[in-house]
Amino acid sequence: MILPLDIILLIFLVIAAVLALKLRDLLSATMVFSIYGFLICLIWAEMGAVDVAFTEATVGAGISGALMIATIFKTARKSSD
Amino acid sequence: MENSIHSYLPLWACLSSLAAVPLILLFRRETFLREAVTILAGIAKLSFVLAMLPIILQGNMIELTLFGDGSDGLVPIVFRVDGLGMVFALVASILWIPTSIYSIGYMRGLKEHSQTRFYVFFAVSLFATLGVAFAGNLLTLYVFYEILSLSTWPLVTHHQDAEARRGGRSYLVHLLGTSIAFVIPAMIYVWVKSGTLDFGGQAILADTDLSYVQGLALLLAFAFGFSKGALMPLHSWLPSAMVAPTPVSALLHAVAVVKVGVFCIIRTVLNIFGMDLLGGLGIDLVLCWIAAITLVTASLIALTQDNLKRMLAFSTIGQLSYIILGIALLTEHAALGSILHIAMHAFGKITLFFCAGAIFVATGKKQISELNGLGRRMPITFAAFAIGAASVTGLPPMGGFLSKLYLVWGAAEAHQIALLCAFLISAVLNGAYFFPVVYRAFFLPEPEMDAIHADGSCCVSGWREAPLLCVLPLAFTAIGSILLFFFPSTFYDLASIVLHGGVANP
Amino acid sequence: MSEHLPVIVVLAPLFGAVIVGFFGSRDRRLCFPIALTALALSFICSIGVVHHVATVGAWDYFVGGWESPHGVGIQLRADGVNSLLLLAIAVVALLALVYSIRQDGEKDAEKSPFFYVLFLLLCVGLFGITITGDAFNVYVLIEITALTSYGLVAMGSSRRSRVAAFQYLVIGTVGASFYLIGVGYLYLAVGSLNMADIRAILAANPEIANSRIVGTALVFILLGVWTKMSLFPLHGWLPNAYSYCPSGSANLMAPLVTKVSVYVMIRILFSVFGLGVITENPGWSELVVLIAVGSIVAGSVMALTQREIKKMLCCLIVAEVGYMVGGTWLGDAGRWGLTGSMYHILADAMMTSCLFLAAGVFAKQFGATRLEHLSGLFRRSPWVAGAFTLGGLAMIGVPPMCGFFSKFYLIRGAIESGHWLYIVALLGSSLVNAILFFRIFEIAYFGEVPESSEPFEPSEGEGATPRRYAVWRTAPLLIAAALTLLLGIFNRPVIDLIRGTVVENTGIVSMEE
């Protein structure tokens, strides 16, 4: 655990979260969400939770993004908020 | 006090009518078998009750506890047969047989629809009635009380027309509503207060420290919660329930249901509060006055009624308050009188209802004003009517005389002159609303009969009695209410057992 | 194998689900027998568990054999309460399964294997939640239950069922996550996940038990389960979710899912935090009882405004949940409220199952989904009407139905602890139920039989079905009604078992001074 890295990553994390919720274009929101997943994966790794990091990398940054994009392609891309 | 005997007799007595239900359903096609089953079940029930009678008369109790004993603080289902329960059970099971015979005649005479349902729920309600009579603790009492309310609903609404709907609705709203809203909390409050709900031994609340307000609230909750007792202002279900077929009104609304109400109130006074506590708190007078007001008011209203059955209904309300008032007076003779009155009034009033039904079957007339001169065509019916009326009014040599005598005596004992007057006034009023009917029937000329008289044909040709199956029972009950005057000993002994056994001391 | 009954109860439906999923899609006729066998197996096992608990006592089972040191492995625990609940779940699930037998030629028949898989997995979740003794394990199983429920709700053919399912999903996930947060705080405070272990730690060090962390943990666990059990004001999702899903699955979910959540609350209260939290913070328990009263009132009022049978029943569920939560939090010395609500969990499971089965039969046999469709029901099929009547009477709380006795003990608890408002709400809702059901009885009893004895225009999602399946739908209904009656008449053994557990878990001396 490295505290400064921890703090920096967490701040980025919050920014990513806000961005993902703010963007009205769902596709870019999903992209940011994947970035968010990747950031949090880094945080896990930095905290020594390697298995969680691994899973998060595959699931959070990988599959969930893919599924969401698939859905967005099949539905609407614009969001009212 | 009494030694209690463990026996399954009370259970059998209750179940004998319930056991008839599947058979009745089985024979719903063959009407004869169906009715035979009904009567046989009645006989079986009566024999079970009679089998218990000597045991009770020797001053014993019969006890039966189901689902564990009360040791762990939970409330078991208890059957206990004591004098009071015996009186009621005896009346109900004796009167069931003539009623079922009568109802056969009545239903056939009017070709009523869905008779099977009628007999089924009739049997169920008798099961519940005896359950109430033999209930050994408040929970058991309440359970059977509710079963009775529900099983009589289809009977009240038998005709299924708009009027029946209205009657049934107010019936349920009154009975179910009051019992859920008042009795349940009161019952559980008693349980919390005293830790038991058992009627055996001394009264439940005897040695608890109830304040005046608590006591009054509980008493009223019970008195109005058991609204089958038809205390004003919760009486209006009784007249509206008169839409039921007459046998139903006869057994249930003259005997079973309403008597269950007063029976529960007597239980409340004797076994929940106990005479001493009530007297000590001085809340007995409240009950007395409510009853007295109901008594006079109901009789006055009955004067104004023209529909025969409604008139009988209001007179029933009045007579019920006799019983409640009698027990609420807390003197030995008054209590004796009120317990006797359960039996006496049952016989008298059921006779009257039978007569009303018979008149309807024979002539289709419901209004008193139409009865002119019918007595000459239906002498037996109207003779029975006169007897029943006399008994309910309390004239010798009818059973009603004895009970009312004791009641008045008790009132005098309690130095409640006003209540004494209430008794006498309403007795006069009873006469005032019954005997005009008899007078009309026998002495007023019947309008369209004059022609027949003119050509001098014998009025035997005018004999148009109701079917035999209707006349026999009412004759039987009429005679019964006379016999009760000469041989009241059984009921008298039972009542005195109640008072000397059930209550702390005479 | 008899020493493994507690785990077999859970495994039987799991294996059933897997096998159905494996073979079912090839031959659909296999699905129903397999599912039936699986549930019957867990029914038998749960009887065994109940018998063991009643005769020997509480039963601990350590999965993976990690018995010592305590709390390393996952522990299953069966005692007087949850063994009975296991039995109830098994019975209700069997009835619902028999009811929901699907036949080829029905629309989306190729999905029926997966209906059974979801059905069985839902049973797995319910059984597992009931019997587990591990705080985190509960979360996983809650999620199984939730996911299957979403799937089953969304299988309804009404367009609204999907929206209902989505709202249910969002709310349900938030609720489960709240529970997870609560467990996390608890773990942060005591460093263990095993319920008994946590109980011991909290009992040993009061300064932890009174810390803000544990308090917050309790708050969030409660929020989570309240959301799951749709306690007022978190009840919005329930009526839609349960009234738009196919009746086959409504019969399983409506009676059980909320009850199991209530059970989780009770379990967490008395075997993790200890009932002290109720008695020691009267202010809070007062508040909770108020919420429960609100739930009762809201449920009854909503039910009064409904004209659809299923919706009305769903609103009644909200009220019933209020009964149980309130009863649990009465905190009376005699623990009567707790006893009452534990008994009511079983009673309500039975009577809700009876009523929903009846609603399903109405819809399938008579196409009747609204009150007025029921006119003349007594003449059209007296048996169905009679069964529905029994259920309704139980709901009203008329003796000797089971509904009466639970109210009997609940009110006793309320009187002892002086919660008069709760009593008023309880009796009031009983009266409301009386009005509701006797309104239906009147329609069914007096109403004219519609001249066309054929079913009405079958409503969306409830396709009218061939007569030969009628018995499969009616038999469970009659059984459920009979059980509702029997559970009431023979309430004593049940109450004794429950009280035994309560007394042992809360250490009150049995009864009256």
Place this chain on the structure above:
Amino acid sequence: MMEWMKTTIVPHFNFWIYVVIMMLGLWAAIGKNNLIKKLIGLSIFQTAILLLYVSMGVKEGASIPIVDETMGEAAVDFMAQGGGGAGATAFPINPDLFANPLPHVLMLTAIVVGVATLGVALALCQVIFRDFGTLEEPEILNQIKTIQDDV
């Protein structure tokens, strides 16, 4: 201010951030209109909980929870010599050198549950879009009002 930051924020920084992210996610899950947005919020909400758990298991200067073979074998030999039993000072494996594995295990489960939920939710979104042609909750609710009678 800085002092307060040092004493209050820094020692619990992860927990503060977790609460912030939790609030963000929950707010979106409840308050957003677009269903996909709700789901993104929901996922963020769940990851916040992961952050809570994993942060519990962190130990200063600890490494990842993998006991390498040598140390493990040493422990085996230690036990073989019947030395003292677990937890004794001489025991070669010092738990303070490894991060707490239990939260990691729990969170693996939570992540998987999260993705499962997400999948089902997305499927629901597609069905809803097929039925209503939109993913905005208010519009969907309006459409539902119009079909009040198809139960």
Place this chain on the structure above:
Amino acid sequence: MQKLFATIAVIITGAILLNAVEDFPRFGDPHSPPNSGVSGGSVSSSVHYLQNTYLDTRVPNVVTAVLADYRGYDTLFETAVILTAGIAVFAILRVVRREDEEESAGSEEKACSGEFSTSDSDGEGRHRVVVGTTCRVVVPLAQLFGFYIIAHGHPSPGGGFQGGVVLGTSFILIALAAGLGSALGRLREDMYLRLACLGVFIYAGIGLLSLFFRRNFLDYGALSGLLQTGGEEMARSHGIFGVELGVAMTVTTVMFALFANLSTRGELKGGL
């Protein structure tokens, strides 16, 4: 309105949580209750795991051991959750077309499919060359890596889930590059649904085996006799491996199933 309600609710929640955060143990404290337990209870489970995992199971990666052995019961249901998701998505989304509905459905699809929808047919474009070639290289590597993760979960991070997801991703890659059709050609629908069930069955079955040796459920130690491993530790290690295989099987198939259904709105035709 809804937003306002949400904001209030969220603020309240956050306030409660932050209020408790005040008395949390210091971040990274090795002796906080979760890390070293509290007096009064039994031994701290985490300490016990760290110290005894290798002794009990010979598995260096504590997380894997705890996941699949100590708390294997959780993981069983976690796998069941994944299965549930696969089945639920099928039940919700899958539309099985009968011939008569074909064309109407086709038109409807054209009507409301999003702006990005490109179906198989027009996929035969130049971009397909690049993507296809890359895939032909990447997919085998991905699958190999997936198997490596599964197999190597004992000594290093990884295990059934991670490996399963990677494998599933490889199939998704095929679907993206060569069209869903070719992916389904490699993993047919009825096949992957069966495999998903089979995975859970393997897991639960291995657990069930120990019942026949009169041991508790999921007690892999019981298998030592069966697997001819000296001592129960290796038996546990093997048991964990078998379980991981089951998990991987379910995860792989379900992940692919999710994508396949979601990317075609449940018709398993066309694709993105």
